[in-house]
Amino acid sequence: MSAYDRLDAKLRHIHALESISGLLEWDEQTLLPADSADQRQNQSAALAQVIHQAQADPEIGTLLDELETQNPEPETQNSADSIGPIIRDARKTYDRATRLPSSFVERHARLCSEAYHAWAKAREEDDFPSYAPYLQQHLDLAKERAEHLGWGDRPYDLQIELHDPGIDTETVDRLFTQLKTDLAPLAQEILSIPSKTAPDLFTGFPIDRQESFLKEVTTSLGFNYKRGRIDTSLHPFCAGNGADTRMTTRFDEDNPLDSLFSSIHETGHGLYEQGLPLDSLHNALGTAAGMGVHESQSRIWENQVCRSRTFWNHYEPKFRVAFPQRLASVSSEDLYQAINAVSRNPIRVDSDEVTYNLHIIIRFETERKLFSGELAIADLPAYWNAQYEELLDIHPTSNAQGVLQDVHWSGGAFGYFPSYTLGNMLAAQLWYAAQAQLPSLDADIGNGNFAPLLDWLRKKIHRHGARYHLLELTEKATGQTLSPTHLLRYLRERYLA
Amino acid sequence: MSAYDRLDAKLRHIHALESISGLLEWDEQTLLPADSADQRQNQSAALAQVIHQAQADPEIGTLLDELETQNPEPETQNSADSIGPIIRDARKTYDRATRLPSSFVERHARLCSEAYHAWAKAREEDDFPSYAPYLQQHLDLAKERAEHLGWGDRPYDLQIELHDPGIDTETVDRLFTQLKTDLAPLAQEILSIPSKTAPDLFTGFPIDRQESFLKEVTTSLGFNYKRGRIDTSLHPFCAGNGADTRMTTRFDEDNPLDSLFSSIHETGHGLYEQGLPLDSLHNALGTAAGMGVHESQSRIWENQVCRSRTFWNHYEPKFRVAFPQRLASVSSEDLYQAINAVSRNPIRVDSDEVTYNLHIIIRFETERKLFSGELAIADLPAYWNAQYEELLDIHPTSNAQGVLQDVHWSGGAFGYFPSYTLGNMLAAQLWYAAQAQLPSLDADIGNGNFAPLLDWLRKKIHRHGARYHLLELTEKATGQTLSPTHLLRYLRERYLA
Numbered sequence: 001m002s003a004y005d006r007l008d009a010k011l012r013h014i015h016a017l018e019s020i021s022g023l024l025e026w027d028e029q030t031l032l033p034a035d036s037a038d039q040r041q042n043q044s045a046a047l048a049q050v051i052h053q054a055q056a057d058p059e060i061g062t063l064l065d066e067l068e069t070q071n072p073e074p075e076t077q078n079s080a081d082s083i084g085p086i087i088r089d090a091r092k093t094y095d096r097a098t099r100l101p102s103s104f105v106e107r108h109a110r111l112c113s114e115a116y117h118a119w120a121k122a123r124e125e126d127d128f129p130s131y132a133p134y135l136q137q138h139l140d141l142a143k144e145r146a147e148h149l150g151w152g153d154r155p156y157d158l159q160i161e162l163h164d165p166g167i168d169t170e171t172v173d174r175l176f177t178q179l180k181t182d183l184a185p186l187a188q189e190i191l192s193i194p195s196k197t198a199p200d201l202f203t204g205f206p207i208d209r210q211e212s213f214l215k216e217v218t219t220s221l222g223f224n225y226k227r228g229r230i231d232t233s234l235h236p237f238c239a240g241n242g243a244d245t246r247m248t249t250r251f252d253e254d255n256p257l258d259s260l261f262s263s264i265h266e267t268g269h270g271l272y273e274q275g276l277p278l279d280s281l282h283n284a285l286g287t288a289a290g291m292g293v294h295e296s297q298s299r300i301w302e303n304q305v306c307r308s309r310t311f312w313n314h315y316e317p318k319f320r321v322a323f324p325q326r327l328a329s330v331s332s333e334d335l336y337q338a339i340n341a342v343s344r345n346p347i348r349v350d351s352d353e354v355t356y357n358l359h360i361i362i363r364f365e366t367e368r369k370l371f372s373g374e375l376a377i378a379d380l381p382a383y384w385n386a387q388y389e390e391l392l393d394i395h396p397t398s399n400a401q402g403v404l405q406d407v408h409w410s411g412g413a414f415g416y417f418p419s420y421t422l423g424n425m426l427a428a429q430l431w432y433a434a435q436a437q438l439p440s441l442d443a444d445i446g447n448g449n450f451a452p453l454l455d456w457l458r459k460k461i462h463r464h465g466a467r468y469h470l471l472e473l474t475e476k477a478t479g480q481t482l483s484p485t486h487l488l489r490y491l492r493e494r495y496l497a
Numbered sequence: 498m499s500a501y502d503r504l505d506a507k508l509r510h511i512h513a514l515e516s517i518s519g520l521l522e523w524d525e526q527t528l529l530p531a532d533s534a535d536q537r538q539n540q541s542a543a544l545a546q547v548i549h550q551a552q553a554d555p556e557i558g559t560l561l562d563e564l565e566t567q568n569p570e571p572e573t574q575n576s577a578d579s580i581g582p583i584i585r586d587a588r589k590t591y592d593r594a595t596r597l598p599s600s601f602v603e604r605h606a607r608l609c610s611e612a613y614h615a616w617a618k619a620r621e622e623d624d625f626p627s628y629a630p631y632l633q634q635h636l637d638l639a640k641e642r643a644e645h646l647g648w649g650d651r652p653y654d655l656q657i658e659l660h661d662p663g664i665d666t667e668t669v670d671r672l673f674t675q676l677k678t679d680l681a682p683l684a685q686e687i688l689s690i691p692s693k694t695a696p697d698l699f700t701g702f703p704i705d706r707q708e709s710f711l712k713e714v715t716t717s718l719g720f721n722y723k724r725g726r727i728d729t730s731l732h733p734f735c736a737g738n739g740a741d742t743r744m745t746t747r748f749d750e751d752n753p754l755d756s757l758f759s760s761i762h763e764t765g766h767g768l769y770e771q772g773l774p775l776d777s778l779h780n781a782l783g784t785a786a787g788m789g790v791h792e793s794q795s796r797i798w799e800n801q802v803c804r805s806r807t808f809w810n811h812y813e814p815k816f817r818v819a820f821p822q823r824l825a826s827v828s829s830e831d832l833y834q835a836i837n838a839v840s841r842n843p844i845r846v847d848s849d850e851v852t853y854n855l856h857i858i859i860r861f862e863t864e865r866k867l868f869s870g871e872l873a874i875a876d877l878p879a880y881w882n883a884q885y886e887e888l889l890d891i892h893p894t895s896n897a898q899g900v901l902q903d904v905h906w907s908g909g910a911f912g913y914f915p916s917y918t919l920g921n922m923l924a925a926q927l928w929y930a931a932q933a934q935l936p937s938l939d940a941d942i943g944n945g946n947f948a949p950l951l952d953w954l955r956k957k958i959h960r961h962g963a964r965y966h967l968l969e970l971t972e973k974a975t976g977q978t979l980s981p982t983h984l985l986r987y988l989r990e991r992y993l994a
Contacts, residue, residue, distance in 0.1 A: 047517060
């Protein structure tokens with residue numbers, strides 16, 4: 001067996017174990033009996049240990065040394081060659097697995113578990129000080145990780161890189177500053193239009209019909225239910241991979257749009273996973289390019305496609321067939337307004353696509369200042385609230401409604417938030433590129449034919465896996481560098497036209 | 498850390514990985530999307546490799562050597578001491594993991610996969626000859642396994658031991674010969690009573706009500722749904738362990754008794770798992786004593802308890818509340834007869850508790866002759882059909898209805914079948930012992946109070962884990978050696994009274 005074949009077998013083994021880990025997490029959030037979490041923790045810990053051993057297998061190091069000699073310059077991100085990106089990503093995983101001491105991995109896992117429970121309790125009791133020490137430990141561990149991995153002088157860059165390879169703080173800062181300059185006044189302008197608030201129209205939508213309607217929609221978008229499922233969980237998510245994609249949604253009889261748009265959002269993630277090359281899920285060619293690219297795929301379907309008038313011209317009659325009595329008194333315009341409502345909401349996950357990115361910009365600036373030392377953990381609540389006041393004219397009435405609202409930091413996931421807005425920017429940029437390249441795109445969507453857009457995304461984004469990073473992919477797909485102008489244009493057209 | 502503590506940590510690690518393997522199998526049979534089986538195969542193979550590595554960890558051998566020196570005679574099955582059984586079982590697992598070459602393990606896994614598909618095809622096409630070579634390979638591999646593990650002169654004993662530790666061919670033969678002598682004529686006598694056949698009473702029982710009724714029943718039997726679930730699968734089974742017990746059933750609108758009794762049967766298995774000491778699931782103290790004991794726990798609830806008049810005196814009114822229209826024309830006597838119907842059925846899994854054990858005796862004698870060389874694979878169909886004719890007056894019209902009906906041999910699981918009848922014998926013996934020791938047992942069951950019987954089984958069977966084997970447990974629980982007389986008495990009382 002060649003060195004490449006031996007590496008390939010090891011990567012397949014690691015990927016199989018990692019995909020099991022994903023299934024354990026999915027099961028935990030969908031089906032796990034109430035009192036069985038203790039065993040799930042033991043299972044996840046045992047599997048994490050086994051995965052780390054497999055990733056740090058010294059033979060992988062030897063094989064990589066050999067392959068890197070045979071294939072010089074595997075570091076070149078632009079390499080069109082297949083083996084280059086595979087070796088590059090395998091090297092990254094191997095180096096990270098071997099450079100992080102197992103004592104660090106254990107401390108981090110323990111802190112994640114403790115901090116999660118501390119966060120949940122602090123949020124419930126609106127008690128930031130009880131959570132602050134865990135945040136401090138996570139910040140310290142993130143800096144320690146950066147030391148181990150050779151990023152000691154720029155730990156926040158590493159945090160961003162962990163979620164979006166190829167992106168750094170300076171790039172995010174430049175893009176977000178441009179975006180914020182125009183978005184802050186635009187959001188205020190849209191928020192001042194009274195008709196943009198959500199009408200209170202929806203009660204008593206039977207859940208079984210919500211479920212069959214969203215299955216009809218997500219199937220027509222292209223989700224392959226022969227290699228996937230949709231179940232329910234407290235918070236919607238998409239787990240698994242293209243070989244077995246597990247989405248979730250949640251149902252509320254009085255909020256049918258929530259389950260529908262949650263499932264459309266997760267379908268966007270699922271379509272990306274299902275569009276990655278199935279025979280390469282274990283290496284860079286079948287791996288997502290990062291969280292930002294992933295989010296662009298969920299958002300383009302959720303927002304640009306499925307909140308559009310064109311989409312609802314096709315689906316409104318079907319929606320009315322599914323709920324004839326419930327929608328009898330709802331006008332078409334009311335329905336469209338409800339789908340595109342905008343409001344001042346202190347909670348990021350409940351906010352609309354206009355204000356959402358301001359929530360993210362606040363988080364990015366907060367994280368950057370935490371890592372630079374400009375902001376102390378103890379001063380977080382005051383800083384947070386001041387930012388919300390300035391940018392969004394929102395005055396959180398509690399820390400539970402403010403700095404305690406997100407789960408991310410309890411898992412040490414600093415640097416994750418920027419991906420959401422990078423994804424929103426890319427989604428809008430892809431949308432206009434697709435419109436330019438597919439003259440019948442609007443007509444197709446109006447006919448419920450989503451295959452042309454999906455095929456375009458498959459060709460421009462999905463099939464490349466992690467071969468290119470977000471900025472490279474953006475240029476290749478749209479012919480332009482990543483820019484917030486497309487998102488701003490889209491928001492103006494959608495909300496001010 | 499002491500040698501024992503180090504062994505304990507390793508056993509916990511192995512158990513966590515094994516329990517993940519169980520979850521993968523459960524998910525495969527309940528939820529896995531239709532086209533995702535390819536990834537599940539890769540996941541299961543990767544996990545099996547990791548489990549085998551963990552079981553064969555040389556440090557376990559060193560620790561066992563040390564602990565065996567400190568704790569002489571750990572082989573004594575009767576040891577009341579806790580460490581003895583733990584060391585004994587850990588030694589058995591370690592020796593088997595290290596003595597079986599990985600090439601054997603791989604060949605066996607590959608054969609199981611190939612033979613399963615060959616069996617499914619052969620059964621569908623009624624084509625025994627196409628399956629025969631796989632059976633021969635499984636027989637050869639079983640003998641090779643026996644050589645590796647030091648059982649070369651008695652490979653069928655090993656097969657029985659793999660399913661029921663402490664039991665050998667001679668013991669099964671002696672018990673089954675006694676049973677058969679009286680059961681064959683008893684079955685013929687019962688089968689000659691016309692009223693014993695099932696009345697055709699059941700159509701259109703809504704599945705959601707079947708589900709809520711069986712949840713009511715299984716909850717009242719004592720199944721803890723906070724540490725377990727019931728879902729649907731093609732064939733009912735019970736997976737997981739006491740920390741997270743996953744039962745399945747199946748639903749048919751025209752056969753509500755099938756889903757009900759399937760779920761009661763699996764609840765019996767689940768109650769046993771949930772009764773094993775939760776903090777010892779990773780060692781012998783929290784492990785089931787064998788398949789025979791496991792089956793005794795499913796059968797005592799399914800048959801002795803839940804097919805009784807006493808049980809139905811309590812549950813018939815509730816059953817009628819769940820299905821008022823469907824049961825309006827069904828008399829109490831008809832219902833009871835349907836629950837206790839007896840008939841000549843060529844299919845084991847569809848047969849009643851009277852004829853069931855004759856199906857098993859045929860399989861035991863067949864397997865024994867295959868291993869001794871008295872019977873060749875090519876002669877299996879003729880031998881099978883002759884046995885069915887002689888013992889049950891059943892004339893299979895095809896091999897699909899005959900020797901091809903069971904999945905077991907396609908996985909090389911020779912020696913599994915005897916467990917079913919050993920379990921039936923033990924169930925009846927436990928039933929009479931419980932009646933003798935719990936004077937109000939009948940009254941309790943008639944009041945829907947199953948806690949006294951469950952507590953008795955917890956005390957007599959569950960809490961001992963694998964400390965004692967089937968024959969020892971029988972004596973401890975009932976004061977008598979295992980004997981078929983109790984099963985025969987029970988069948989006479991139930992079907993001839």
